[in-house]
Amino acid sequence: MSLLRRLTVADAELLSEIGGITLIESHGHSAPAEVMQAYKEKAFSLETCRAELADGGNVFYGAFYNGQAAGYSKIIFNEPHPAVQLQPVTKLERLYLLSDYYDKKLGHRLLEKAVALSKAQGDKGMWLDVWKKNERAVRFYEKQGFETVGESAFVLTETHSNPIWVMVLKYLD
Secondary structure, eight states, rough: OOOEEEEGGHHHHHHHHHHHHHHHOOOHGSHHHHHEEEEEEEOHHHHHHHHHOOTTTEEEEEEEEEEEEEEEEEEEOOOOOOOOSSOOOEEEEEEEEGGGGGGGGGHHHHHHHHHHHHHHTTTTTEEEEETOOOHHHHHHHHHHEEEEEEEEEEEEEEEEEEEEEEEEEEOOO
């Protein structure tokens, strides 16, 4: 049985834990271990997670399967990007699942929820960054109708960045 629910500041510890694990599972081989560890400690510290959850501009949803946390998403409404012509547009900043739950359709459910929230907000589409070598994620987003509109770099530390695609999903009226 699966469930989606909005995450709150009370879920900071949960976000810190699953955020760090999913980061390493999906991107751990994209940089040296010490680079990934430094990024994880900064991006998924309890304090960082608490602050992100408290920020009213961020909308987090958790995915739960049989009562266990399985993943999460984060969107930001009306967040423009230079490569994306739609205005207003939502940024899908994160959509991550623990690897044990990859084949449970939870990623689809999190994305559907994010799109529904975005449309209800009046945004005209959604964009995201995805690591070029995360072929599983790239294929997932392409199957959902996202198109590549640009490329950039995701900075992990001052000395390491990963090449990323910028992808966009345009909503039909």
